[in-house]
Amino acid sequence: DSGVTQTPKHLITATGQRVTLRCSPRSGDLSVYWYQQSLDQGLQFLIQYYNGEERAKGNILERFSAQQFPDLHSELNLSSLELGDSALYFCASSVAGAGANVLTFGAGSRLTVL
Amino acid sequence: AQRVTQPEKLLSVFKGAPVELKCNYSYSGSPELFWYVQYSRQRLQLLLRHISRESIKGFTADLNKGETSFHLKKPFAQEEDSAMYYCALVASGGSYIPTFGRGTSLIVHP
Numbered sequence: 001d002s003g004v005t006q007t008p009k010h011l012i013t014a015t016g017q018r019v020t021l022r023c024s025p026r027s028g029d030l031s032v033y034w035y036q037q038s039l040d041q042g043l044q045f046l047i048q049y050y051n052g053e054e055r056a057k058g059n060i061l062e063r064f065s066a067q068q069f070p071d072l073h074s075e076l077n078l079s080s081l082e083l084g085d086s087a088l089y090f091c092a093s094s095v096a097g098a099g100a101n102v103l104t105f106g107a108g109s110r111l112t113v114l
Numbered sequence: 115a116q117r118v119t120q121p122e123k124l125l126s127v128f129k130g131a132p133v134e135l136k137c138n139y140s141y142s143g144s145p146e147l148f149w150y151v152q153y154s155r156q157r158l159q160l161l162l163r164h165i166s167r168e169s170i171k172g173f174t175a176d177l178n179k180g181e182t183s184f185h186l187k188k189p190f191a192q193e194e195d196s197a198m199y200y201c202a203l204v205a206s207g208g209s210y211i212p213t214f215g216r217g218t219s220l221i222v223h224p
Contacts, residue, residue: 003157033211042118042216043200048209056209090158102148103212105158 004106006091012112018079021109023091025072031055031094032074033103034066038087049074050096078111086113116141118203120215127191128223135186135218137175137201147177147184148202148212158200161186171195191222 005024013019025032034046045058049068060066063081068074078085088108094101117140127133139145149161162170164177164184175186184201198219202212 035214040216042120043214045211045213048211056211058211092158101210102160102163103150105150107157 004091004093004104006089006106006109008109009107010110010112012114013081014114015081015083017081017113018077019081019111021076021078021089021091021111023074023076023093023106025074025091025093026104029093029095029104030072031096031101032068032072033092033094034060034074034076035090035092036087037090037108038084041087043090046076081113083113086111116145116203116205116213118201118213118215120199120201120218122218123216124219124221126221126223129193130190133186133188133191133195133220133222135199135201135220137184137186137215139182139184139201139203141182141203141205144206145177146204146206147175148204149173149175149184149186150200150202150214152198152200154197161199191220193222193224196220196222 007022031050033048035043046060047066048056052068063079066076088110090108091106092103119138147164151161152158173188177184198217200217201215
């Protein structure tokens with residue numbers, strides 16, 4: 001599958017814990033975006049990486065961090081989890097880091113914090 | 115900062131009826147607008163973008179800068195059009211990060 005791959009698909013954890021979400025971009029894409037979708041909320045932009053470097057930052061909490069590795073996969077780390085962090089986390093990729101690119105989305109990782 | 119508003123959370127129509135999913139935006143510059151769609155059990159994917167001026171699956175959308183709108187229209191809805199639709203804006207000259215609306219769920223009844 002040459003599309004965007006996200007793991008895990010589902011994750012249930014407790015408050016205060018730390019989790020890592022992983023994303024492999026579509027083959028050939030250099031840019032990775034992370035979005036959060038909470039109940040009744042649209043897609044909230046968290047952070048973008050391009051070819052290993054942070055390119056743009058949105059409303060990402062300080063408890064959250066991300067990185068993009070040399071093989072272009074990206075990880076989103078969520079720590080000191082709170083109930084309100086329960087959401088669907090989407091990863092998307094695009095070819096370039098600038099310009100109005102079309103995003104290719106992954107299936108999402110559903111995080112439930114109990 | 116830019117904002118995208120989709121005023122309807124849910125739009126319910128019968129097969130064969132016209133459909134209009136509303137999208138309004140606020141941005142002082144020149145935006146690029148997109149519609150993304152998510153069918154049941156599928157990934158979010160691009161439906162159309164305004165610069166292409168295409169009709170995709172019978173859907174069209176015209177950018178109206180005067181009304182700051184980018185409504186999605188289809189003259190005759192089909193059951194397979196049932197999905198979640200998201201309007202997105204990219205601000206030219208900015209970070210090029212798409213800003214999404216909250217989405218509208220379209221249900222087409224037989």
